[in-house]
Amino acid sequence: MSNPSVSIALTGSGGAGVMTAGQMLLTAAARAGCYGLMSRSLGPQIRGGESAALLRLSTAPVDGPDDIFDLLLAFDWGNIDRFAAELPLNENSVVIYDPGQGPVPEVVREPGPRLVQVPLKEIAKGIPGGRENMVGLGLITTLIGLDAASLRQVIEERLGRKGAEAVDTSWQAVEAGAEAATVDGLPRLDQASPAAPGSRWQISGNDAVGLGALRGGVRFVAAYPITPATEILEWMAVNLPKVGGALVQCEDELASVCMALGGSYAGVPSMTATAGPGLALMTEAIGLGVASETPVVIANVMRGGPSTGIPTKSEQSDLNIACYGLHGDAPHIVTAPTSIADCVFTAQWTVYLAEALQCPAILLSDQAMGQAQAVIEKPAEVAFIGRRKVARPADLENYQRYRITADGISPVALPGMPGGQHTADGLEHAPSGTPSTQAAHHQEQLDKRRRKLDRFDYGDHWAIRAGDPEAELALITFGSLTGAARDAVTRCAEAGLPVRLIAPRLLLPVQVERLEAALAGATKLLIVEQNHEAQLRHLLAGHIRLPAVVDSLNRAGPLTIRPGEIVSALTTLAA
Amino acid sequence: MSNPSVSIALTGSGGAGVMTAGQMLLTAAARAGCYGLMSRSLGPQIRGGESAALLRLSTAPVDGPDDIFDLLLAFDWGNIDRFAAELPLNENSVVIYDPGQGPVPEVVREPGPRLVQVPLKEIAKGIPGGRENMVGLGLITTLIGLDAASLRQVIEERLGRKGAEAVDTSWQAVEAGAEAATVDGLPRLDQASPAAPGSRWQISGNDAVGLGALRGGVRFVAAYPITPATEILEWMAVNLPKVGGALVQCEDELASVCMALGGSYAGVPSMTATAGPGLALMTEAIGLGVASETPVVIANVMRGGPSTGIPTKSEQSDLNIACYGLHGDAPHIVTAPTSIADCVFTAQWTVYLAEALQCPAILLSDQAMGQAQAVIEKPAEVAFIGRRKVARPADLENYQRYRITADGISPVALPGMPGGQHTADGLEHAPSGTPSTQAAHHQEQLDKRRRKLDRFDYGDHWAIRAGDPEAELALITFGSLTGAARDAVTRCAEAGLPVRLIAPRLLLPVQVERLEAALAGATKLLIVEQNHEAQLRHLLAGHIRLPAVVDSLNRAGPLTIRPGEIVSALTTLAA
Amino acid sequence: MSAIDADTAAPVLKASDYKSDVKPVWCPGCGDFSVLSAITKALAELGIPPHEAVVASGIGCSSRIPAYTTVYGFHSVHGRALPVASGIKLARPELTVLAAGGDGDGFSIGGNHFIHACRRNVDMTYIVMDNAVYGMTKGQASPTTEPDWTASKLTPDGPGISAFQPLEMALSAGAQFIARGFTANPNTLAHLICQAIRHPGFSLVQVLSPCITYRPEQRAYKNRVHQHFGHPEPATDRREAFARLMDDDGFSLGVLYKGSQPVYQPAPAPSATPEEVAAQFAIC
Amino acid sequence: MSAIDADTAAPVLKASDYKSDVKPVWCPGCGDFSVLSAITKALAELGIPPHEAVVASGIGCSSRIPAYTTVYGFHSVHGRALPVASGIKLARPELTVLAAGGDGDGFSIGGNHFIHACRRNVDMTYIVMDNAVYGMTKGQASPTTEPDWTASKLTPDGPGISAFQPLEMALSAGAQFIARGFTANPNTLAHLICQAIRHPGFSLVQVLSPCITYRPEQRAYKNRVHQHFGHPEPATDRREAFARLMDDDGFSLGVLYKGSQPVYQPAPAPSATPEEVAAQFAIC
Ligand SMILES: Cc1ncc(C[n+]2csc(CCOP(=O)(O)OP(=O)(O)O)c2C)c(N)n1
Ligand SMILES: Cc1ncc(C[n+]2csc(CCOP(=O)(O)OP(=O)(O)O)c2C)c(N)n1
Ligand code: SF4
Ligand code: SF4
Ligand SMILES: [Mg+2]
Ligand SMILES: [Mg+2]
Numbered sequence A, B: 001m002s003n004p005s006v007s008i009a010l011t012g013s014g015g016a017g018v019m020t021a022g023q024m025l026l027t028a029a030a031r032a033g034c035y036g037l038m039s040r041s042l043g044p045q046i047r048g049g050e051s052a053a054l055l056r057l058s059t060a061p062v063d064g065p066d067d068i069f070d071l072l073l074a075f076d077w078g079n080i081d082r083f084a085a086e087l088p089l090n091e092n093s094v095v096i097y098d099p100g101q102g103p104v105p106e107v108v109r110e111p112g113p114r115l116v117q118v119p120l121k122e123i124a125k126g127i128p129g130g131r132e133n134m135v136g137l138g139l140i141t142t143l144i145g146l147d148a149a150s151l152r153q154v155i156e157e158r159l160g161r162k163g164a165e166a167v168d169t170s171w172q173a174v175e176a177g178a179e180a181a182t183v184d185g186l187p188r189l190d191q192a193s194p195a196a197p198g199s200r201w202q203i204s205g206n207d208a209v210g211l212g213a214l215r216g217g218v219r220f221v222a223a224y225p226i227t228p229a230t231e232i233l234e235w236m237a238v239n240l241p242k243v244g245g246a247l248v249q250c251e252d253e254l255a256s257v258c259m260a261l262g263g264s265y266a267g268v269p270s271m272t273a274t275a276g277p278g279l280a281l282m283t284e285a286i287g288l289g290v291a292s293e294t295p296v297v298i299a300n301v302m303r304g305g306p307s308t309g310i311p312t313k314s315e316q317s318d319l320n321i322a323c324y325g326l327h328g329d330a331p332h333i334v335t336a337p338t339s340i341a342d343c344v345f346t347a348q349w350t351v352y353l354a355e356a357l358q359c360p361a362i363l364l365s366d367q368a369m370g371q372a373q374a375v376i377e378k379p380a381e382v383a384f385i386g387r388r389k390v391a392r393p394a395d396l397e398n399y400q401r402y403r404i405t406a407d408g409i410s411p412v413a414l415p416g417m418p419g420g421q422h423t424a425d426g427l428e429h430a431p432s433g434t435p436s437t438q439a440a441h442h443q444e445q446l447d448k449r450r451r452k453l454d455r456f457d458y459g460d461h462w463a464i465r466a467g468d469p470e471a472e473l474a475l476i477t478f479g480s481l482t483g484a485a486r487d488a489v490t491r492c493a494e495a496g497l498p499v500r501l502i503a504p505r506l507l508l509p510v511q512v513e514r515l516e517a518a519l520a521g522a523t524k525l526l527i528v529e530q531n532h533e534a535q536l537r538h539l540l541a542g543h544i545r546l547p548a549v550v551d552s553l554n555r556a557g558p559l560t561i562r563p564g565e566i567v568s569a570l571t572t573l574a575a
Numbered sequence C, D: 001m002s003a004i005d006a007d008t009a010a011p012v013l014k015a016s017d018y019k020s021d022v023k024p025v026w027c028p029g030c031g032d033f034s035v036l037s038a039i040t041k042a043l044a045e046l047g048i049p050p051h052e053a054v055v056a057s058g059i060g061c062s063s064r065i066p067a068y069t070t071v072y073g074f075h076s077v078h079g080r081a082l083p084v085a086s087g088i089k090l091a092r093p094e095l096t097v098l099a100a101g102g103d104g105d106g107f108s109i110g111g112n113h114f115i116h117a118c119r120r121n122v123d124m125t126y127i128v129m130d131n132a133v134y135g136m137t138k139g140q141a142s143p144t145t146e147p148d149w150t151a152s153k154l155t156p157d158g159p160g161i162s163a164f165q166p167l168e169m170a171l172s173a174g175a176q177f178i179a180r181g182f183t184a185n186p187n188t189l190a191h192l193i194c195q196a197i198r199h200p201g202f203s204l205v206q207v208l209s210p211c212i213t214y215r216p217e218q219r220a221y222k223n224r225v226h227q228h229f230g231h232p233e234p235a236t237d238r239r240e241a242f243a244r245l246m247d248d249d250g251f252s253l254g255v256l257y258k259g260s261q262p263v264y265q266p267a268p269a270p271s272a273t274p275e276e277v278a279a280q281f282a283i284c
Helices: A018-031 A080-086 A120-125 A132-144 A149-160 A164-179 A205-215 A230-243 A254-263 A276-292 A317-323 A340-357 A438-454 A479-494 A513-518 A535-543 A563-574 B018-031 B080-086 B120-125 B132-144 B148-162 B164-179 B205-215 B232-242 B253-263 B276-292 B319-324 B341-358 B441-454 B479-496 B511-517 B535-543 B563-574 C032-046 C063-067 C082-091 C103-109 C111-120 C166-175 C186-199 C216-224 C238-246 C274-281 D030-045 D062-068 D081-093 D102-109 D111-120 D165-173 D186-198 D216-224 D238-245 D274-281
Strands: A005-013 A035-042 A050-058 A069-073 A094-096 A114-117 A200-204 A221-225 A246-249 A270-274 A296-302 A332-335 A360-366 A373-377 A424-425 A463-467 A473-476 A499-504 A506-508 A524-527 A547-553 B005-013 B035-042 B052-057 B072-073 B094-097 B114-117 B201-203 B220-223 B244-247 B269-275 B295-303 B332-336 B360-366 B374-379 B424-425 B465-466 B471-475 B499-504 B507-509 B526-531 B549-554 C053-057 C071-077 C096-102 C125-130 C177-182 C205-208 C252-258 D054-059 D072-075 D096-102 D125-128 D178-183 D205-206 D252-258
Touching: A005 A018, A005 A080, A005 A132, A018 A035, A018 A050, A018 A132, A018 A149, A018 A373, A018 A463, A018 B319, A050 A340, A069 A132, A080 B441, A094 A296, A120 A132, A120 A164, A120 A438, A132 A149, A132 A164, A149 A164, A149 B201, A164 D081, A200 D274, A205 A332, A205 A340, A205 A360, A205 D216, A205 D274, A221 A230, A221 A254, A221 D081, A230 A246, A230 D096, A230 D274, A246 D081, A254 A270, A254 A276, A254 A296, A254 A360, A254 A524, A254 D072, A254 D081, A254 D111, A270 A276, A270 B005, A276 A296, A276 A317, A276 A360, A276 A424, A276 D125, A296 A340, A296 B094, A296 B220, A296 B360, A317 A332, A317 A360, A317 A506, A317 A535, A317 B319, A340 A373, A360 A479, A360 C252, A424 B205, A424 D062, A424 D252, A438 A513, A438 B080, A463 A479, A463 A513, A463 C111, A473 A479, A473 A563, A479 A499, A479 A524, A479 A563, A499 A513, A513 B005, A524 A535, A524 A563, A535 A547, A535 B269, A547 A563, B005 B018, B005 D216, B005 D274, B018 B052, B018 B132, B018 B201, B018 B374, B072 B132, B120 B132, B132 B164, B132 B332, B148 B164, B201 B205, B201 B341, B201 C274, B205 B232, B205 B295, B205 B341, B205 B360, B205 C274, B220 B232, B220 C082, B232 B244, B253 B269, B253 B295, B253 C082, B253 C111, B269 B276, B269 D216, B276 B295, B276 B319, B276 B360, B276 B424, B319 B332, B319 B360, B319 B507, B319 D238, B332 B341, B341 B360, B341 B374, B360 B479, B424 C063, B424 C096, B465 B479, B465 B511, B471 B563, B471 D096, B479 B499, B479 B526, B479 B563, B499 B511, B507 C082, B507 D096, B526 B535, B526 B563, B535 B549, B549 B563, B549 D102, B563 D178, C032 C063, C032 C096, C032 C125, C032 C186, C053 C082, C063 C096, C063 C125, C063 C186, C071 C082, C082 C096, C082 C103, C082 C111, C082 C125, C096 C103, C103 C111, C103 C125, C103 C166, C111 C166, C111 D111, C125 C186, C166 C177, C166 C238, C166 C252, C166 D165, C177 C186, C186 C205, C186 C252, C238 C252, C238 D238, D030 D062, D030 D096, D030 D125, D054 D062, D054 D081, D062 D072, D062 D096, D072 D081, D081 D102, D081 D111, D102 D111, D102 D165, D111 D165, D125 D186, D165 D238, D165 D252, D186 D205, D186 D252
Parallel strands: A005 A069, A069 A094, A094 A114, A221 A246, A221 A270, A270 A296, A296 A360, A332 A360, A424 D072, A473 A499, A473 A524, A524 A547, B005 B072, B072 B094, B094 B114, B220 B244, B220 B269, B269 B295, B295 B360, B332 B360, B424 C071, B471 B499, B471 B526, B526 B549, C053 C071, C053 C096, C096 C125, C125 C205, C177 C205, D054 D072, D054 D096, D096 D125, D125 D205, D178 D205
Antiparallel strands: A005 A050, A035 A050, A035 A373, A200 A373, A332 A506, A463 A499, B005 B052, B035 B052, B035 B374, B201 B374, B332 B507, B465 B499, C177 C252, D178 D252
């Protein structure tokens, strides 16, 4: 059954406290047993400026946004034109605004929402020390039927250390807001029963990648900050030392990826995180990882491109560079988590693959996932075995670092192992590691480096699948759009249109047989992705047999692709 | 008619003077009215070490190597195992060797060539000051029937400044070699009549790229040396100043591409040249060129990859990074010359495209073309008009740098033009150039940057075509393999197998309609390329409808793909 | 630099002629506002017409500056302001070229270009708005950050490595005009920038430019700065300049050093057509 | 660095135990042969078992050195020897880590890592085989090349910019052990390398290592080198070190400077399991 949920946008500039209110609302909902998702839209100003907290709350898990916002609470209209397109409304939406902030702008009025005035600022002024965002919180929780006790609890936790008075003031503001909640007809959250303590998490995609990598064994991180990946690095800087690891801030991305390669060569699973511009700087050294067979994980959190592009907004346009951006014939691994929850799993799996295959692995997250917070089921602890194949004593006799093996994987000696000395090399080499310009050596090493990726058993993890696996209509997407695609498939099924959904977690090596098997019998295919050039479509078309009819639903950021659009595209394609 | 030619390999280590002899042979042949090609195979040693001069001489133009060497003249056998695979022989081949250098190695003996002993060293010793390479030259010119007067002329030019005695000594050595030329049955050059003075050129692919770029208007070059691209830069360093241009040696490739962007922004057509590792370092800034719409040309001379790979050997494995290596949605231009002669034209055309489209353009050459010398018809002087669309006075009123236009091209103001001030930006921007995070601005700029590439009329230059355009069997290749492909098509035609050959000069944007039209009616397609992953095949499959049956003939470097192999593959595919 | 010839009869230009109407993304109170003012004042004082000047920058809060001026600008990529600026100047020597950006942009990711630009000595002026932090990415340590600054989550125990010394590095690398300014007084800073622009060759102006958002304690810079590196006149001898730097507390303001190495500017005199050049390949 | 504890009863190691049987690609007579000898002698003298040492390098003639030793090696990409070496040392502090390469690798493309490695002060030794040329790519100017060296086609009028001063840069950037050696006497050089390895923190050894192919005139280095930077003992004070450098002709040999800044080595003490760490995300 499609997901009954309520979607709320809070907007305001500078001091309105929109983000705090959004965070508290999400946590309160979580406390009350709901699931939820909150992302942010920020203006270009470094501090202050317009901002929006975009929430979707539900009693069922939510992986992505809904089609429209049920409620827009505008503390003010600062620069709304710049991001109104990110806040779809329709005639069922309710817009609550402060009449003291001027008239409702045309872009908001245009889709025909119900407009409701609430003098938020004035109400707040009525309470000494009261803040308008707390008034707003009271208003919203009441309107959507969220348990007041959970909100109270969140306020106590947040403000407790400021003393009882601060809590009281806020609570008065909340109650004043609740009293102003006289609109009806808004969707309300079903009564949820609070989950068992610890059984659910509140986490961002970026933190989740950090945790997954840590679970996967990463103990050395080399870092250079970049939006929207910095939080992965910051989370690891704080948390890695707790498990005996270390993070080093580097002078640039050339250094960070090379330090990670050094750490990895020394035997410690290593990673870095970056975004498009940084990834571009890293490709030469990632190629070194391929040639020297040194594992390394690069988490790339995608943002608007090309060039510096739109650093704060989401897009899925680094697929090309991730898959094809290395010079020479350089097979490697590219993965993409399919939701915030899945960031934990996919990051852990990516570390496992890099280590097992002695190969660089690029994990493609994006801003929409990385900088959003979700309330999710606690991710299962998965135990991947089979790490890096370290040389055993027998291997160390006449040790050959790049020995030709059936599965393409050569046992690696780590510094400190007597007899395992070798030189890891980015020059083409004989099996011993000695540089060679010979055609035969080149051929056998190229074969081996491809073979190890092709022969590996990726199991069921290669993709998320949903819907009807026999449906004639197929849908392929990846990354943060998977949630919307899943919603769309559910809605289509309810409307009697069966669809099979395939969201590959493993983008490279392209899983030719698996994809073709998953598509077998499908006559039509829709490929959904958030970029301008339909990069996934060209990647797939370049490698696999696609159904006779293929259509694309692709759009660059920052506007995400919503379930309803996918439903429309599927319906049109089916007709 | 297929090309009647003679192929000669000269091998020897260190002081044998193999390269000098090869050069002189090529020039002598040119003087005598022949065409020719000479490439080199070098060992990994910096100086000395084994080397081979690989020649093909003919009275008709030659664009690529033949299947086998008719003659192998071995001054010695130093490290022959390392590169014997690059010297295909068969039972019709003649191997002339110096018996004083030890027995004929098994790898040379194995294909069953005729073995002929000539005591080169001893003969040379018989002439005071005589050198064995001159003996070898005399031997060869006599065997293949090359006019002695041409060789004499070359020797005089080369050694003239050392005095008459030096010339005489060499000439005695040549004559002694000629006397030893008692083998028969070798192919001989047809009697050629010397061409009109100045009507033919002897040029390397790298120099040809430099010249083409200079003809195209490049006047600023930022350089960082890398094998096998350095000669482009060295040629330009010496020759640019003559036409009022300048070359600057930079600290690294990040600097060189950015300096070129700076020079170009200032209004001077600019370029750099590099190879795979350097290209990898440049992709971030190339993306800046895309977003800021700053033209720049990057000549990338491909070598064995991945990573440092095999710097001295040829490969065509940078196609992926050239086409897909930028982050974000970053449409740009990728071209590839189809022969040494075509390097002049393609480089000039590439500058023209970059300037006309205000977009970075990557020219893909390779070591086999770049470091080889050819004797060619003097390339026609082509006049490309329509350079960079510079703002006129009307444009400068309320000037908008990134104005939305029908053809996607916006008039550009250059520093110094009053009223044209703007900030070129890699951040997404409004038409004015002011940074913007708005979806609508992003969409319209992305559309525009793609539109300008799609709407442009590339004319007939987009590809070289040969063979029978109606043939059911099609052949696609690119770059330095075009010569071999052309030979193969000629041979197939002689054997009654019609083939249509398409060698795209314009690889990106992929010419979807033109390629599909060129392939219309073809039922089978062979794609020939010198890399391990069949990069061209995947690029084409990702973008165009290919014939029902597609086969690949692809192999990584350093072994080139020879006409006979292509003929076999075509014949098999046709069956 | 024909544009600044005194005898050009150009209309009198005011600082405001160099300020665009694009609203800066900067936080209110950011030091970079003063740098913007100072640059516009300097250009006005030198009388350089806006269309004959170019500012190239990298990425960061400070690197946003070109769009806030009315001169030609190139907002390039992180760390590459100097090569871009060098390319502009080398291709069009008659333009007045400035490079501008932050301490992270210039000394971290751009450190290699910094030292080689100092050596290369192309005639341009590099203005580094040094706030000892990465402002744009929300407050991480930069090379000039103190080793014990613990306010960033990326280095919760402090970066732990000694701070980069921009002036010392510039001097070692071969820069020929080296100065330090501060944002408190845009007129003084403008004067420094004028001198830097006038000096032939590569000029560095390190500007202490507080980040009031991530380094609010830098408001106290105003109490720490002082005139001169121990002497009112710039050193013209490297030995002397090093000696003065050894006593520098990082808050001395003014010109440290003025050298006179030759400017790097290839000035080819065209003597041939491309076809004359091509004749070298002819077989005759 | 447990491996070099004097009281470890390890078998006595000879220099030859550190030389592999891979034949160098170097030209006969290249200075790098001596550097290879010196490194092997130094490791033997220090008694570091081959499997407990790592040499990381970039790309160039000199950067080929790891494969010619019997220790662990990483022949990485052009300019990145130092970050690779730093990663190795930071991840595995018990290893003895050397970085090695050429002047182009280290001071041109690798210049940024060089200055930041000097600052970061990770405990490793960087050996730069300085021949003032790009040997591997057949003879172009490097940062240390004289401005008037006209033998390269890439800079036919000479590079025209003043030469990079490795020791001065290292001192400004914060390096804690700075020395210059020469290839004439591998024993002397080995001794210098021993000191560098023993010194805690980042050590730079610039080795004048003639390229007899592209800079045959460097054979005359042997007539120009001399002992000491004006004083037999290393300076321990930066002011003094700068003063000595001002009198350096580029051919003074020995240790210029020894400092005592703390070594950078994060040493986390694990206190939690990943699942304990994960508990922070639980909603309770
Ligand atoms: C290649 C690359 N890496 C990282 C970033 C992210 N980034 C943007 S600005 C910046 C640092 C800016 O610091 P600084 O130069 O000191 O400027 P400030 O914001 O302090 O003025 C970073 C790391 C980027 N844009 N590009
Ligand atoms: C990214 C990149 N750019 C350029 C090159 C080409 N290259 C290889 S070695 C080298 C210079 C080597 O000079 P140096 O470090 O001084 O070493 P030497 O050969 O003199 O010992 C260059 C430019 C490369 N391999 N990679
Ligand atoms: S974050 Fe700091 S540097 Fe950036 S604009 Fe704000 S005050 Fe200025
Ligand atoms: S070219 Fe120079 S540096 Fe390279 S191996 Fe030969 S002598 Fe040594
Ligand atoms: Mg800063
Ligand atoms: Mg060198």
